[in-house]
Amino acid sequence: MSDNDLGLWLQRLEQRHPNEIDLGLERVGEVAERLGLLPLTVPVLTIAGTNGKGSTAAALESLLLQLGRRPGVFSSPHLLRFNERIRVAGFEASDEDIVAAFARIEEARGDISLSYFEFATLAALLVFRSDAADVVVLEVGLGGRLDAVNIVDASVAVITSIALDHQQWLGDDIDAIGREKAGVLRAQRPAVIAEPAPSEGLLQAIAESAAEPYFIGRDFFCDEQAGTWQARVRSADGSLIELEPQPQSPIIATNLCAALQALSLLGEDVTHLELSQALADFAPVGRRQSVAIAGRDYILDVAHNPHSVEKLLEYLQLNPCEGKTIALFSAMEDKAVRDIIRLSAASFTAWFLADQPSNPRAAKAADIAAMLRDENQYMISVSKNLRQAFRRAQSLITEQDRLVVFGSFSTVAELLPLLEKDRNRK
Numbered sequence: 001m002s003d004n005d006l007g008l009w010l011q012r013l014e015q016r017h018p019n020e021i022d023l024g025l026e027r028v029g030e031v032a033e034r035l036g037l038l039p040l041t042v043p044v045l046t047i048a049g050t051n052g053k054g055s056t057a058a059a060l061e062s063l064l065l066q067l068g069r070r071p072g073v074f075s076s077p078h079l080l081r082f083n084e085r086i087r088v089a090g091f092e093a094s095d096e097d098i099v100a101a102f103a104r105i106e107e108a109r110g111d112i113s114l115s116y117f118e119f120a121t122l123a124a125l126l127v128f129r130s131d132a133a134d135v136v137v138l139e140v141g142l143g144g145r146l147d148a149v150n151i152v153d154a155s156v157a158v159i160t161s162i163a164l165d166h167q168q169w170l171g172d173d174i175d176a177i178g179r180e181k182a183g184v185l186r187a188q189r190p191a192v193i194a195e196p197a198p199s200e201g202l203l204q205a206i207a208e209s210a211a212e213p214y215f216i217g218r219d220f221f222c223d224e225q226a227g228t229w230q231a232r233v234r235s236a237d238g239s240l241i242e243l244e245p246q247p248q249s250p251i252i253a254t255n256l257c258a259a260l261q262a263l264s265l266l267g268e269d270v271t272h273l274e275l276s277q278a279l280a281d282f283a284p285v286g287r288r289q290s291v292a293i294a295g296r297d298y299i300l301d302v303a304h305n306p307h308s309v310e311k312l313l314e315y316l317q318l319n320p321c322e323g324k325t326i327a328l329f330s331a332m333e334d335k336a337v338r339d340i341i342r343l344s345a346a347s348f349t350a351w352f353l354a355d356q357p358s359n360p361r362a363a364k365a366a367d368i369a370a371m372l373r374d375e376n377q378y379m380i381s382v383s384k385n386l387r388q389a390f391r392r393a394q395s396l397i398t399e400q401d402r403l404v405v406f407g408s409f410s411t412v413a414e415l416l417p418l419l420e421k422d423r424n425r426k
Contacts, residue, residue, distance in 0.1 A: 006095040009102050010082055013116045028118040029151045034108040037125045044136045044152055045262050048144035048181040049160030049195070051308040052255040056160055056194075057139045058284040059251065059259035064135060065090050066278040067268055072133025074124035074149065076117065076141050079286055079302075079413040086124045088131040093124075101126040117141050121148040135266070145183020156262045157184045157211065158192040160255060162202065163307035175201025185211035190236075190265040192220075194258035214261060222257035229253035233261040235269075244272040248318075249279060250288035252311060286412040288315055293422050295399040297321060300415065301406045304331060306339045312406060313347050323400025324349040328393050328415070330356055330386060331407035333363040338371050340407075345375035348404070350396075352381045354389035359410050386414045 003009075032038050045060055047053045057075050064071040070089045078084040083092040101123035105114070114122075121141075128136055138149040144159075159181050162174060178198065182205035185191045191211040195202065198215070206213050214220055214234055221232040230245040231253075241264065249256075256279075260270055270278075283289070291298040303312045316325060327348040331337050353369055356362035365382045372380055383389035393403050405415050 028148045031109045043155040046138045046154035046184045047158045048140040048184045050163040052160035053139045055287045056255045062278040062282040066274040070134045072128030073137045075139040093127045118148045143180040156190045156265045174199045178202030179205040185209035192261045220261045231257040231260045233264045297402040299404045300412045302409045304408045321402045326350045328352045328405045329407045330411045332361045341371040345377045350379035352389045352393040354383040354386045
């Protein structure tokens with residue numbers, strides 16, 4: 001293979017390590033030490049949680065750019081390009097920079113086996129150093145305590161909302177999952193807890209960590225009214241800073257308030273104008289992303305568990321359309337698909353379902369259709385792939401209707417290029 005081809009590097013990484021997920025810090029920590037990456041010499045914001053990590057990371061990036069900082073952001077998974085995972089100063093890392101980082105990791109690791117995610121984490125840290133990032137934002141991939149990003153000590157940790165997901169890795173109940181998420185906390189360092197109803201397991205883990213917690217609803221606040229939200233955040237000296245109300249956006253206001261609170265604890269004061277401009281520039285892909293083409297509205301959301309789908313449904317209810325709301329849905333088989341269907345079945349007039357032949361983890365469309373019929377839903381179209389389902393739905397929706405694409409990252413990722421192609425035709 002060519003050592004300068006990012007695609008071939010990624011293929012090799014996907015095939016080499018026996019486990020896609022291999023939690024633990026010893027191997028990746030050892031290679032990080034060999035590369036001289038630790039400790040980081042710039043402030044670090046680490047984000048853990050079940051839902052809202054990606055949008056919180058994107059909000060932090062947009063706010064930091066408005067403040068004149070040069071943020072290095074590591075997030076996952078990507079939707080269209082691996083480069084999306086590693087960004088500095090608002091720009092994706094180039095193929096050349098990522099390949100150069102991979103080559104350095106390959107040389108340093110010796111006989112230590114690293115997973116795809118561990119390679120990506122180390123590559124991000126190398127790129128941040130070479131591109132002079134002056135603050136680092138790390139999104140946890142899975143869990144927290146044993147996730148690769150936890151080799152880095154957070155200056156401020158953020159925990160977003162917590163729900164049941166990845167139970168095979170993190171535990172069977174909210175208490176166990178909360179304890180795993182709290183693994184990113186550090187003693188005597190601030191922790192922003194944006195989970196509005198923290199479980200006993202999470203509270204106990206916070207206490208054991210000796211971190212300095214700031215709880216939403218107790219220490220900082222997200223006040224939502226019809227059409228607006230307002231943040232009140234706590235400064236490091238304990239004073240309460242009240243920002244002016246902002247219009248509601250597709251992004252959950254709680255996540256935006258968590259980002260503002262984290263920055264306040266870093267000593268960054270965000271003005272009303274900076275916040276307004278950051279929100280104007282802030283359009284994370286695949287998070288309640290709204291696209292209008294030829295008078296038809298599309299909403300794309302990577303919601304893939306009951307809690308995130310519930311938030312999507314709340315957003316749709318608060319922002320109705322004139323006509324019908326129609327679903328294009330495909331989910332991973334290991335997710336709580338039946339619970340998602342039970343929650344959302346009555347919110348859509350019709351359902352377009354599809355198999356994903358290239359994704360062995362995807363649930364079968366016929367099985368999802370059966371679940372919908374169990375919920376007395378019969379306006380169902382089943383297609384052999386997502387492209388076919390999308391074109392069928394497009395042929396039926398009117399200018400008053402909207403099509404909501406959701407269920408998994410891979411569902412949104414496959415349909416984004418089709419929408420972009422349609423937009424470029426107009």
